[in-house]
Amino acid sequence: MKTLKIAIQKSGRLNEKSVELLKNCGLNFENYKSSLISPVSNFPLEILFLRDDDIPEYVQDGIADLGIVGENVIQETEVEVSYLQRLGFGKCSLKIAVPNNSDINSLADLHGKAIATTYPAILGKFLKEQNITSDIRTISGSVEISPGLGLSDAICDLVSTGGTLKSNGLKPFADVMSSEAVLIGSKSIAESDLVQELIQRVQSVLRAKETKYVVLNVEKQNLPAVIALLPGVKSPSVVPLAEEDWVAVHTVIPERDFWDRISQLKQAGAQGIVVMPIEKIIL
Ligand code: PRT
Numbered sequence: 282m283k284t285l286k287i288a289i290q291k292s293g294r295l296n297e298k299s300v301e302l303l304k305n306c307g308l309n310f311e312n313y314k315s316s317l318i319s320p321v322s323n324f325p326l327e328i329l330f331l332r333d334d335d336i337p338e339y340v341q342d343g344i345a346d347l348g349i350v351g352e353n354v355i356q357e358t359e360v361e362v363s364y365l366q367r368l369g370f371g372k373c374s375l376k377i378a379v380p381n382n383s384d385i386n387s388l389a390d391l392h393g394k395a396i397a398t399t400y401p402a403i404l405g406k407f408l409k410e411q412n413i414t415s416d417i418r419t420i421s422g423s424v425e426i427s428p429g430l431g432l433s434d435a436i437c438d439l440v441s442t443g444g445t446l447k448s449n450g451l452k453p454f455a456d457v458m459s460s461e462a463v464l465i466g467s468k469s470i471a472e473s474d475l476v477q478e479l480i481q482r483v484q485s486v487l488r489a490k491e492t493k494y495v496v497l498n499v500e501k502q503n504l505p506a507v508i509a510l511l512p513g514v515k516s517p518s519v520v521p522l523a524e525e526d527w528v529a530v531h532t533v534i535p536e537r538d539f540w541d542r543i544s545q546l547k548q549a550g551a552q553g554i555v556v557m558p559i560e561k562i563i564l
Protein backbone atom coordinates (compact mmCIF):
# COMPACT_ATOMS: atom_id res chain seq x y z
CA MET A 282 0.00 0.00 0.00
CA LYS A 283 1.26 3.48 -0.88
CA THR A 284 2.44 5.53 2.10
CA LEU A 285 0.91 8.99 2.11
CA LYS A 286 2.83 12.09 3.07
CA ILE A 287 1.32 15.00 4.95
CA ALA A 288 3.19 18.30 5.33
CA ILE A 289 2.65 20.36 8.47
CA GLN A 290 4.37 23.45 9.85
CA LYS A 291 7.65 22.63 11.59
CA SER A 292 7.39 25.39 14.16
CA GLY A 293 5.16 28.40 14.51
CA ARG A 294 1.54 29.17 15.14
CA LEU A 295 0.05 26.14 13.38
CA ASN A 296 2.51 23.47 14.55
CA GLU A 297 1.04 22.57 17.92
CA LYS A 298 -2.59 22.42 16.78
CA SER A 299 -1.65 20.41 13.66
CA VAL A 300 0.23 17.85 15.76
CA GLU A 301 -2.63 17.72 18.28
CA LEU A 302 -5.20 17.15 15.52
CA LEU A 303 -3.21 14.31 13.98
CA LYS A 304 -2.63 12.70 17.40
CA ASN A 305 -6.37 13.00 18.15
CA CYS A 306 -6.97 11.15 14.88
CA GLY A 307 -5.25 8.22 16.56
CA LEU A 308 -2.00 8.61 14.62
CA ASN A 309 1.06 7.49 16.49
CA PHE A 310 4.27 9.39 15.69
CA GLU A 311 7.27 11.05 17.32
CA ASN A 312 7.29 14.82 17.29
CA TYR A 313 11.00 15.58 17.66
CA LYS A 314 11.75 19.23 16.99
CA SER A 315 14.87 18.16 15.10
CA SER A 316 13.27 15.75 12.64
CA LEU A 317 12.08 16.72 9.19
CA ILE A 318 10.14 13.57 8.61
CA SER A 319 8.40 11.28 11.04
CA PRO A 320 6.76 7.94 10.19
CA VAL A 321 3.35 7.10 11.66
CA SER A 322 3.52 3.63 13.22
CA ASN A 323 -0.16 2.71 12.92
CA PHE A 324 -1.22 4.26 9.57
CA PRO A 325 0.52 4.33 6.16
CA LEU A 326 1.51 7.97 6.57
CA GLU A 327 4.66 10.05 6.95
CA ILE A 328 4.68 13.51 8.42
CA LEU A 329 6.91 16.14 6.82
CA PHE A 330 7.75 19.15 8.98
CA LEU A 331 8.22 22.23 6.76
CA ARG A 332 8.06 26.01 6.72
CA ASP A 333 4.45 26.93 6.09
CA ASP A 334 5.29 28.94 2.95
CA ASP A 335 6.59 25.78 1.23
CA ILE A 336 3.59 23.58 2.01
CA PRO A 337 1.17 24.59 -0.80
CA GLU A 338 3.78 24.09 -3.54
CA TYR A 339 4.95 20.77 -2.10
CA VAL A 340 1.36 19.57 -2.21
CA GLN A 341 0.72 20.97 -5.68
CA ASP A 342 3.85 19.26 -6.99
CA GLY A 343 2.98 15.94 -5.33
CA ILE A 344 6.03 15.90 -3.04
CA ALA A 345 3.48 15.75 -0.24
CA ASP A 346 0.00 14.31 -0.82
CA LEU A 347 -1.62 16.39 1.90
CA GLY A 348 -0.84 19.50 3.89
CA ILE A 349 -2.10 21.61 6.76
CA VAL A 350 -1.60 25.32 6.17
CA GLY A 351 -3.30 28.71 6.51
CA GLU A 352 -5.62 29.70 3.69
CA ASN A 353 -3.71 32.98 3.44
CA VAL A 354 -0.56 31.11 2.42
CA ILE A 355 -2.43 29.00 -0.14
CA GLN A 356 -3.98 32.04 -1.78
CA GLU A 357 -0.74 34.00 -1.77
CA THR A 358 1.17 31.18 -3.46
CA GLU A 359 -1.65 30.82 -6.04
CA VAL A 360 -1.30 27.05 -6.29
CA GLU A 361 -3.73 24.46 -7.64
CA VAL A 362 -4.68 22.27 -4.70
CA SER A 363 -7.93 20.81 -3.36
CA TYR A 364 -9.41 22.10 -0.12
CA LEU A 365 -10.34 18.93 1.76
CA GLN A 366 -11.38 20.27 5.17
CA ARG A 367 -11.42 23.55 7.07
CA LEU A 368 -9.87 22.91 10.46
CA GLY A 369 -11.16 25.72 12.69
CA PHE A 370 -7.81 26.82 14.13
CA GLY A 371 -5.24 29.45 13.12
CA LYS A 372 -8.09 31.87 12.54
CA CYS A 373 -7.12 35.38 11.51
CA SER A 374 -8.00 38.13 9.04
CA LEU A 375 -5.88 39.84 6.46
CA LYS A 376 -6.64 43.52 6.95
CA ILE A 377 -5.53 46.84 5.61
CA ALA A 378 -4.62 49.16 8.47
CA VAL A 379 -3.67 52.81 8.61
CA PRO A 380 -2.09 55.05 11.27
CA ASN A 381 -4.61 56.35 13.84
CA ASN A 382 -4.12 59.91 12.58
CA SER A 383 -4.27 58.99 8.87
CA ASP A 384 -6.43 60.97 6.47
CA ILE A 385 -7.27 57.77 4.58
CA ASN A 386 -10.96 57.30 5.28
CA SER A 387 -12.30 55.24 2.42
CA LEU A 388 -10.98 52.56 0.09
CA ALA A 389 -10.83 55.15 -2.70
CA ASP A 390 -8.39 57.17 -0.57
CA LEU A 391 -5.87 54.31 -0.98
CA HIS A 392 -5.48 55.27 -4.65
CA GLY A 393 -1.85 56.20 -5.27
CA LYS A 394 -0.85 55.42 -1.69
CA ALA A 395 1.92 53.03 -0.60
CA ILE A 396 0.80 49.85 1.19
CA ALA A 397 3.40 47.57 2.80
CA THR A 398 2.62 43.87 2.96
CA THR A 399 3.95 40.32 2.86
CA TYR A 400 0.85 39.38 0.84
CA PRO A 401 1.31 41.23 -2.49
CA ALA A 402 -0.65 38.70 -4.58
CA ILE A 403 -3.79 38.70 -2.40
CA LEU A 404 -3.65 42.46 -1.89
CA GLY A 405 -3.08 43.08 -5.60
CA LYS A 406 -6.15 41.01 -6.50
CA PHE A 407 -8.26 42.77 -3.86
CA LEU A 408 -7.28 46.26 -5.03
CA LYS A 409 -7.88 45.33 -8.66
CA GLU A 410 -11.40 44.17 -7.80
CA GLN A 411 -11.96 47.54 -6.15
CA ASN A 412 -10.47 49.40 -9.13
CA ILE A 413 -7.82 50.95 -6.94
CA THR A 414 -4.21 51.42 -7.99
CA SER A 415 -1.84 51.61 -5.07
CA ASP A 416 1.88 51.19 -4.73
CA ILE A 417 2.21 47.72 -3.15
CA ARG A 418 5.51 47.46 -1.27
CA THR A 419 6.43 43.86 -0.59
CA ILE A 420 8.45 43.42 2.57
CA SER A 421 9.38 40.21 4.35
CA GLY A 422 8.36 40.95 7.93
CA SER A 423 7.55 43.51 10.66
CA VAL A 424 5.08 45.14 8.32
CA GLU A 425 3.49 47.01 11.22
CA ILE A 426 6.46 49.33 11.70
CA SER A 427 6.61 50.55 8.11
CA PRO A 428 4.20 53.55 8.37
CA GLY A 429 6.09 54.77 11.45
CA LEU A 430 9.34 54.62 9.48
CA GLY A 431 7.76 56.57 6.64
CA LEU A 432 7.97 53.58 4.30
CA SER A 433 4.25 53.33 3.59
CA ASP A 434 0.91 55.05 4.15
CA ALA A 435 -0.86 51.83 5.10
CA ILE A 436 -0.17 48.17 5.72
CA CYS A 437 -1.89 44.93 4.83
CA ASP A 438 -1.20 42.21 7.41
CA LEU A 439 -2.72 39.36 9.38
CA VAL A 440 -4.59 40.31 12.51
CA SER A 441 -5.89 38.04 15.23
CA THR A 442 -6.28 39.91 18.54
CA GLY A 443 -5.51 43.34 17.06
CA GLY A 444 -2.86 43.94 19.74
CA THR A 445 0.00 44.40 17.27
CA LEU A 446 -1.88 47.06 15.30
CA LYS A 447 -2.85 48.88 18.48
CA SER A 448 0.64 48.93 19.95
CA ASN A 449 1.96 50.37 16.68
CA GLY A 450 -0.59 53.18 16.52
CA LEU A 451 -2.52 51.60 13.65
CA LYS A 452 -6.23 50.98 13.16
CA PRO A 453 -7.85 48.28 11.03
CA PHE A 454 -9.46 49.82 8.01
CA ALA A 455 -10.66 47.16 5.53
CA ASP A 456 -10.99 43.36 5.53
CA VAL A 457 -9.21 41.67 2.65
CA MET A 458 -9.77 38.03 3.58
CA SER A 459 -10.40 35.82 6.57
CA SER A 460 -8.32 32.72 7.02
CA GLU A 461 -8.01 29.53 9.01
CA ALA A 462 -5.93 26.38 8.78
CA VAL A 463 -7.14 23.97 6.11
CA LEU A 464 -6.32 20.43 5.09
CA ILE A 465 -5.31 20.48 1.44
CA GLY A 466 -4.51 17.72 -0.99
CA SER A 467 -2.94 17.43 -4.42
CA LYS A 468 -5.58 17.54 -7.16
CA SER A 469 -5.89 13.79 -7.71
CA ILE A 470 -5.53 12.55 -4.15
CA ALA A 471 -8.98 13.27 -2.65
CA GLU A 472 -10.57 10.07 -3.99
CA SER A 473 -7.97 7.76 -2.48
CA ASP A 474 -9.44 5.45 0.18
CA LEU A 475 -6.66 6.27 2.62
CA VAL A 476 -7.28 10.00 2.26
CA GLN A 477 -11.00 9.48 2.73
CA GLU A 478 -10.29 7.47 5.89
CA LEU A 479 -8.09 10.28 7.20
CA ILE A 480 -10.67 12.98 6.34
CA GLN A 481 -13.33 11.03 8.21
CA ARG A 482 -11.11 10.77 11.26
CA VAL A 483 -10.40 14.51 11.12
CA GLN A 484 -14.13 15.28 10.80
CA SER A 485 -14.99 13.06 13.77
CA VAL A 486 -12.44 14.92 15.91
CA LEU A 487 -13.72 18.34 14.75
CA ARG A 488 -17.35 17.35 15.34
CA ALA A 489 -16.50 16.20 18.86
CA LYS A 490 -14.78 19.51 19.57
CA GLU A 491 -17.91 21.40 18.60
CA THR A 492 -20.13 19.53 21.01
CA LYS A 493 -20.35 18.65 24.70
CA TYR A 494 -21.91 15.56 26.24
CA VAL A 495 -24.49 16.55 28.83
CA VAL A 496 -26.31 14.47 31.44
CA LEU A 497 -29.05 16.11 33.48
CA ASN A 498 -31.82 15.12 35.85
CA VAL A 499 -35.37 16.34 35.41
CA GLU A 500 -38.76 15.67 36.96
CA LYS A 501 -40.92 13.70 34.49
CA GLN A 502 -43.51 16.49 34.30
CA ASN A 503 -40.80 18.87 33.00
CA LEU A 504 -39.34 16.39 30.51
CA PRO A 505 -41.24 17.69 27.41
CA ALA A 506 -40.03 21.25 28.10
CA VAL A 507 -36.44 20.04 28.44
CA ILE A 508 -36.62 17.90 25.29
CA ALA A 509 -38.08 20.84 23.36
CA LEU A 510 -34.84 22.70 24.10
CA LEU A 511 -32.78 19.95 22.49
CA PRO A 512 -33.50 20.23 18.77
CA GLY A 513 -30.92 18.81 16.44
CA VAL A 514 -30.58 15.75 18.61
CA LYS A 515 -32.32 12.80 16.98
CA SER A 516 -33.60 11.39 20.22
CA PRO A 517 -32.00 12.03 23.59
CA SER A 518 -31.64 8.98 25.86
CA VAL A 519 -34.03 9.14 28.80
CA VAL A 520 -33.02 6.89 31.68
CA PRO A 521 -35.22 6.12 34.72
CA LEU A 522 -33.87 7.09 38.14
CA ALA A 523 -34.35 5.41 41.54
CA GLU A 524 -36.63 8.28 42.46
CA GLU A 525 -39.77 7.43 40.48
CA ASP A 526 -40.84 10.85 39.22
CA TRP A 527 -37.38 11.70 37.93
CA VAL A 528 -35.39 10.74 34.84
CA ALA A 529 -31.87 11.41 33.56
CA VAL A 530 -31.46 12.82 30.05
CA HIS A 531 -28.25 12.14 28.09
CA THR A 532 -27.64 14.42 25.13
CA VAL A 533 -25.12 16.51 23.20
CA ILE A 534 -25.11 20.30 23.01
CA PRO A 535 -23.27 22.48 20.46
CA GLU A 536 -20.37 24.39 22.00
CA ARG A 537 -21.29 27.66 20.30
CA ASP A 538 -24.54 28.32 22.21
CA PHE A 539 -23.61 26.22 25.21
CA TRP A 540 -24.18 28.67 28.08
CA ASP A 541 -27.48 29.97 26.70
CA ARG A 542 -28.75 26.45 26.29
CA ILE A 543 -27.69 25.42 29.80
CA SER A 544 -29.49 28.36 31.42
CA GLN A 545 -32.64 27.62 29.38
CA LEU A 546 -32.46 23.97 30.51
CA LYS A 547 -32.13 25.05 34.13
CA GLN A 548 -35.17 27.28 33.79
CA ALA A 549 -37.10 24.36 32.31
CA GLY A 550 -36.34 22.30 35.42
CA ALA A 551 -33.05 20.56 34.65
CA GLN A 552 -30.89 19.83 37.72
CA GLY A 553 -27.56 18.19 38.49
CA ILE A 554 -26.21 19.01 35.03
CA VAL A 555 -22.95 17.18 34.26
CA VAL A 556 -20.96 18.26 31.19
CA MET A 557 -18.23 16.15 29.60
CA PRO A 558 -15.91 16.62 26.64
CA ILE A 559 -16.38 14.26 23.71
CA GLU A 560 -13.39 12.59 22.11
CA LYS A 561 -14.88 11.60 18.74
CA ILE A 562 -18.27 11.54 17.01
CA ILE A 563 -18.48 8.94 14.27
CA LEU A 564 -21.62 9.21 12.14
O1 PRT B 1 8.46 29.68 10.00
P1 PRT B 1 7.25 29.64 9.13
O2 PRT B 1 7.46 30.30 7.79
O3 PRT B 1 6.68 28.25 9.03
O4 PRT B 1 6.13 30.46 9.93
P2 PRT B 1 5.66 31.98 9.77
O5 PRT B 1 6.46 32.79 10.74
O6 PRT B 1 5.59 32.40 8.35
O7 PRT B 1 4.14 31.88 10.22
P3 PRT B 1 3.48 31.91 11.68
O8 PRT B 1 3.88 30.71 12.46
O9 PRT B 1 3.63 33.24 12.33
O10 PRT B 1 1.94 31.80 11.24
C1 PRT B 1 1.47 30.66 10.60
C2 PRT B 1 0.02 30.89 10.19
O11 PRT B 1 -0.76 31.17 11.36
C3 PRT B 1 -0.26 32.07 9.31
O12 PRT B 1 0.04 31.82 7.93
C4 PRT B 1 -1.74 32.30 9.51
O13 PRT B 1 -2.49 31.41 8.71
C5 PRT B 1 -1.94 31.89 10.97
N1 PRT B 1 -2.10 33.04 11.89
C6 PRT B 1 -3.14 33.19 12.75
C7 PRT B 1 -1.29 34.10 12.04
C8 PRT B 1 -1.86 34.92 13.02
N2 PRT B 1 -3.01 34.32 13.45
C9 PRT B 1 -1.20 36.15 13.41
N3 PRT B 1 -1.72 36.88 14.27
N4 PRT B 1 -0.11 34.44 11.47
C10 PRT B 1 0.51 35.57 11.85
N5 PRT B 1 0.01 36.44 12.77
C11 PRT B 1 0.87 37.63 13.10
C12 PRT B 1 0.60 38.82 12.19
O14 PRT B 1 1.38 38.73 11.02
C13 PRT B 1 1.03 39.99 13.08
O15 PRT B 1 2.42 40.17 13.08
O16 PRT B 1 0.61 38.09 14.41
C14 PRT B 1 0.63 39.51 14.46
C15 PRT B 1 -0.76 40.05 14.76
O17 PRT B 1 -1.33 39.37 15.83
P4 PRT B 1 -2.32 40.13 16.85
O18 PRT B 1 -2.83 39.06 17.76
O19 PRT B 1 -1.50 41.14 17.57
O20 PRT B 1 -3.43 40.75 16.03
Ligand code: ZN
Pocket residue numbers: 332333334
Ligand atom coordinates in the same frame (compact mmCIF):
# COMPACT_ATOMS: atom_id res chain seq x y z
ZN1 ZN C 1 6.07 31.40 6.78
